[in-house]
Amino acid sequence: MLQKTHTLAGLVAAECVIIYYNQPLLSWESGAALLIGCLVGPLADIDKRGSTMAKILLPLSWLLQILRVKHRTLTHSLLFLVLLGYLLTPLPDFYYWTIIAAYASHPLIDLLNDQGVALLWPLNRKFRFLPKPVAIDTGSLQEIIFRTTLAVLAIILPFALWDSF
Numbered sequence: 001m002l003q004k005t006h007t008l009a010g011l012v013a014a015e016c017v018i019i020y021y022n023q024p025l026l027s028w029e030s031g032a033a034l035l036i037g038c039l040v041g042p043l044a045d046i047d048k049r050g051s052t053m054a055k056i057l058l059p060l061s062w063l064l065q066i067l068r069v070k071h072r073t074l075t076h077s078l079l080f081l082v083l084l085g086y087l088l089t090p091l092p093d094f095y096y097w098t099i100i101a102a103y104a105s106h107p108l109i110d111l112l113n114d115q116g117v118a119l120l121w122p123l124n125r126k127f128r129f130l131p132k133p134v135a136i137d138t139g140s141l142q143e144i145i146f147r148t149t150l151a152v153l154a155i156i157l158p159f160a161l162w163d164s165f
């Protein structure tokens with residue numbers, strides 16, 4: 001999936017956490033959570049040379065290249081998610097779950113892609129939700145439709161928070 005699709009998925013994930021914690025939408029905490037969602041959603045693609053995240057976090061991207069970490073392996077795995085969860089435990093629950101949900105949204109929607117994700121890395125077997133003929137190809141019309149659906153969801157979800165405005 002493209003970076004803009006992952007950004008929207010991270011945003012939707014952050015909105016879900018805001019709703020779960022009954023956080024007023026017009027608050028600094030929610031603003032920070034929405035920003036975190038947008039930034040963390042595409043983060044796992046730091047393993048892809050030339051991606052926006054790889055360019056922004058160039059030293060980390062170089063390190064992954066030196067270690068020969070392939071795309072959609074380590075940074076897209078459940079193992080990495082568990083390690084991230086462990087590292088973030090000092091954070092307050094609200095921010096902890098915002099980051100975890102936004103990060104997890106990445107491999108979750110990549111599972112819709114035809115190339116699949118090495119979810120159980122270091123095992124190299126790749127998983128995907130959909131059979132290859134109907135899986136969403138990166139940059140395809142299906143991805144545009146999927147991204148539009150996420151955008152609509154990102155607009156609709158705050159109305160679920162209407163009472164707390």
Ligand SMILES: [Zn+2]
Nearest residue numbers: 001044045110
């Ligand atoms: Zn990815």
